[in-house]
Amino acid sequence: MYSLNQKISAATTKAGRSDSIHLVAVTKTIDIDRIREAISAGATDIGENKVQELSDKMKTLGNPVNYHMIGHLQTNKVKYIAENVHLIHSLDTISLAEEIDKRGRKIDKIINALVQVNISGEDTKFGISPESTIEFLESVIGFRNLRIKGLMTIAPFVGDDYILRKIFSGMYELGEKVKAINYSELEFEYLSMGMTNDFEIAIEEGSNMVRVGTGIFGKRDY
Numbered sequence: 001m002y003s004l005n006q007k008i009s010a011a012t013t014k015a016g017r018s019d020s021i022h023l024v025a026v027t028k029t030i031d032i033d034r035i036r037e038a039i040s041a042g043a044t045d046i047g048e049n050k051v052q053e054l055s056d057k058m059k060t061l062g063n064p065v066n067y068h069m070i071g072h073l074q075t076n077k078v079k080y081i082a083e084n085v086h087l088i089h090s091l092d093t094i095s096l097a098e099e100i101d102k103r104g105r106k107i108d109k110i111i112n113a114l115v116q117v118n119i120s121g122e123d124t125k126f127g128i129s130p131e132s133t134i135e136f137l138e139s140v141i142g143f144r145n146l147r148i149k150g151l152m153t154i155a156p157f158v159g160d161d162y163i164l165r166k167i168f169s170g171m172y173e174l175g176e177k178v179k180a181i182n183y184s185e186l187e188f189e190y191l192s193m194g195m196t197n198d199f200e201i202a203i204e205e206g207s208n209m210v211r212v213g214t215g216i217f218g219k220r221d222y
């Protein structure tokens with residue numbers, strides 16, 4: 001955690017930024033004891049990509065951290081995480097937005113979400129295309145129990161810094177475009193991009209929320 005935080009602040013400084021970067025510690029496959037250690041070492045936010053694992057960990061850990069749903073979310077599973085989730089990173093369909101809104105209304109909670117954008121155009125990834133993002137936002141920002149807090153993307157595994165940089169800066173531009181429209185229902189707070197292999201570039205290109213697993217817990221054994 002310590003060296004990771006140092007790398008994050010180095011990248012922030014290099015980018016000439018003074019705002020703070022939110023770190024989501026990605027705990028998929030990681031057992032509770034190691035998560036507790038990370039919490040003692042300062043982790044305040046944890047992320048999971050599967051509903052079952054997230055809800056199990058919510059039950060076991062209670063509420064010492066903010067819980068993030070970072071993976072694909074099926075409409076019929078929203079109910080399992082609605083109550084305790086801090087931020088859903090993977091909003092990508094209107095039906096999912098409707099379900100989040102409905103669940104939020106049931107428990108009298110405003111549920112925060114990011115719109116997942118498929119910036120690289122890979123068919124295998126979930127997410128809204130950059131061209132459709134504004135239109136998508138406009139069709140969901142009126143929902144009362146769903147609050148859009150920004151955008152999220154997963155970069156492809158290209159291993160080419162130049163391409164990564166273009167992808168991340170494209171996302172940043174899209175975020176700026178959304179901000180400039182200045183929707184009254186939208187508080188744009190988070191641009192969630194960057195993982196273990198690319199968080200430094202993501203921060204340099206404007207990310208303010210990174211999701212790091214391997215870089216904290218080491219290689220996952222699936």
Ligand SMILES: *Cc1c(COP(=O)(O)O)cnc(C)c1O
Binds near residue numbers: 028070071154195214
């Ligand atoms: C697993 C995962 C991460 C973290 O990946 P690492 O390479 O281990 O840092 C980030 N975001 C999403 C959506 C993930 O599924």
